[in-house]
Structure formats: structure tokens, C-alpha cells
Amino acid sequence: MLRPQWIGLLLLCLAVAAVFAWLGQWQLGRAIDTDPPVAGATEVVQPLVDVAAPGEYLSEPAVGQRVETTGTWVPGDFLLVESRYNDGVEGYWVTGQLRLDTTETPTSVAVALGWAASEAEALEAVDRLEAESSGTRPEVVDVTGRLISDEGPVLPRSSADPQTMTRMSPAALLGRWHDVDRLDVYRPYIASTAPFGGLSAISSPAPDERSNVNWLNIFYAAEWAVFAGFAFYLWYRLARDAWEKELEDFEDAAAEAP
Structure with a gap:
């Protein structure tokens, strides 16, 4: 993990995670309506x-x-x-x-x-x-x-x-x-509201008051957080796979030695 190629890949994952974190923050900003309509x-x-x-x-x-x-x-x-x-x-x-x-x-x-x-x-x-x-x-x-x-x-x-x-x-x-x-x-x-032509009035009640929290946007923000965490996991998984492959190569070489 301390080799230059893996440190470089870690920096790339950090940049990707930063973008995902910014997108998550943007979704959170849209999830809460700071200026909701006045009741009624x-x-x-x-x-x-x-x-x-x-x-x-x-x-x-x-x-x-x-x-x-x-x-x-x-x-x-x-x-x-x-x-x-x-x-x-x-x-x-x-x-x-x-x-x-x-x-x-x-x-x-x-x-x-x-x-x-x-x-x-x-x-x-x-x-x-x-x-x-x-x-x-x-x-x-x-x-x-x-x-x-x-x-x-x-x-x-x-x-x-x-x-x-x-x-x-x-x-x-x-x-x-x-x-x-x-x-x-x-x-x-x-x-x-008032009927015309001798018709009956249309029943049209007031719409339900909207919540100032958009749960769909909060769900999207959580998804971006998961994606950011996955970027680090991907780096760890790739580095571990490379280490395990090298370890297998060492074991194979030792087994073949006279």
C-alpha cells in the first residue's frame, strides 16, 4: 500500500470520493426546503x-x-x-x-x-x-x-x-x-368553485400541506455516501488482491526451488 502506484491510486480514489461527497451534500441541500409555502x-x-x-x-x-x-x-x-x-x-x-x-x-x-x-x-x-x-x-x-x-x-x-x-x-x-x-x-x-349551467359544484378540497423534507433526495444523498465509501473499498480490494498474488508467487517460487 505504500508503493507509489498504490498511493497514486489512493489519491485518485480520494478525488472520486470528494466528488461523491459534494454530490451528497448537494442532494441534502435540496432535500430540505428552507422556504416552504405558508400554510394555507x-x-x-x-x-x-x-x-x-x-x-x-x-x-x-x-x-x-x-x-x-x-x-x-x-x-x-x-x-x-x-x-x-x-x-x-x-x-x-x-x-x-x-x-x-x-x-x-x-x-x-x-x-x-x-x-x-x-x-x-x-x-x-x-x-x-x-x-x-x-x-x-x-x-x-x-x-x-x-x-x-x-x-x-x-x-x-x-x-x-x-x-x-x-x-x-x-x-x-x-x-x-x-x-x-x-x-x-x-x-x-x-x-x-361556482358551478355554471345549473350543474353541481365540483368537490375540490384543498391540497394536503407538503412536507418541507424530500425523502427521495435524502435517499440519494445516502447513496452518494455509499459510493464514496466504495471508492476506498475498491482501492483496498485492489491492493490486497495484488499483495495476495505476490504472496502466491513467492510461495510457488519457494516450492519449486531445489
Whole structure:
């Protein structure tokens, strides 16, 4: 172990272990949130433009944030989403495209307007909403609700209508909306607090308070510590293997001597 080649290898292992130790410290720094969100921050209503921007993914602290905005409904874009549960009861959501009036360029956000227990009730609400939104001067509406991330589109069952939606996905809705040329769209959607079109209110409780400790990062930090220790073990194991080989060579030479 005192030979120059093994001392050089030890210095290399020290450098590798130092890098692993730095990575472990970096993971620990990310594991503890020193500036966690204030308790109940998601319940303070904020303007939509202050929480998210069109085309951007919703950051974790903003998931479930209550927001408010204004705009007009786009006729013909009131669509149903199946398999939506309200306090344990399965039903339908009626969704709409809200064209915002607070932006310079055409911008829309998907809104879940309310819940219905049956498809017939949901379709009746669609008819009412279409009648209210049609006309030469659409009514400007105020919308307040929770901002929720895109659930991602999924294929319907093979026996179902190909247009059936079971996930609230603005990406999927965009494919069926009208007047979308050069349109900016929000990736998350708003679950409206107040129902529209005679629907029932959507049950959307406040999100659970996040822990300020990220255990996954702590696990990664422990892994880097193990890797640093393994660097020293590798050096020891290589040096020991070389010593045992030399010892065997000496024994073999002694056995062959006259």
C-alpha cells in the first residue's frame, strides 16, 4: 500500500470520493426546503396570470392554488369528461374553453364548469351554456377555482366512442376546440368553485400541506455516501488482491526451488 502506484491510486480514489461527497451534500441541500409555502397559501385567491403562464407546466407549489380570471366562453366547445367522482359518486364534468380578456394575444384556459350525475343532465347543461354564450356580444364571466395540472389524455375503451374523454386534459380538449389558430393555451386547467349551467359544484378540497423534507433526495444523498465509501473499498480490494498474488508467487517460487 505504500508503493507509489498504490498511493497514486489512493489519491485518485480520494478525488472520486470528494466528488461523491459534494454530490451528497448537494442532494441534502435540496432535500430540505428552507422556504416552504405558508400554510394555507393555496386558499388565497390569486390572479391566474400571477400563478402560471400559457404553455408552461405548473410548478408543484402552485398545484391546487385558487385563482381567478375573466373571459368569455367559446360556443361549441362545451365538452363532457366521463368518470368524474364527486364525493364518491361517479358522474360527468362539463368543460369549456374560456377565452381570456386580460391578454393582448388570444389566450384560453380549460375550465371544468361543474358536475352532473348523469349524461342527460350534463347534456342539458351544455344546451343551456350554448344558449347563454351564443350571440353577437358574449357575456364576460368571472371564474374562480383551483388550478390543477393536466391529467394526460388516455385512449377510450375499444367499445366506446373514440371521442370519449375520461381524463381532464387541456391537450385533448384543444384538439376539439374551435378558433384555435395562433392561440396560446394554459397547460393546467381550472376546476371552477361556482358551478355554471345549473350543474353541481365540483368537490375540490384543498391540497394536503407538503412536507418541507424530500425523502427521495435524502435517499440519494445516502447513496452518494455509499459510493464514496466504495471508492476506498475498491482501492483496498485492489491492493490486497495484488499483495495476495505476490504472496502466491513467492510461495510457488519457494516450492519449486531445489
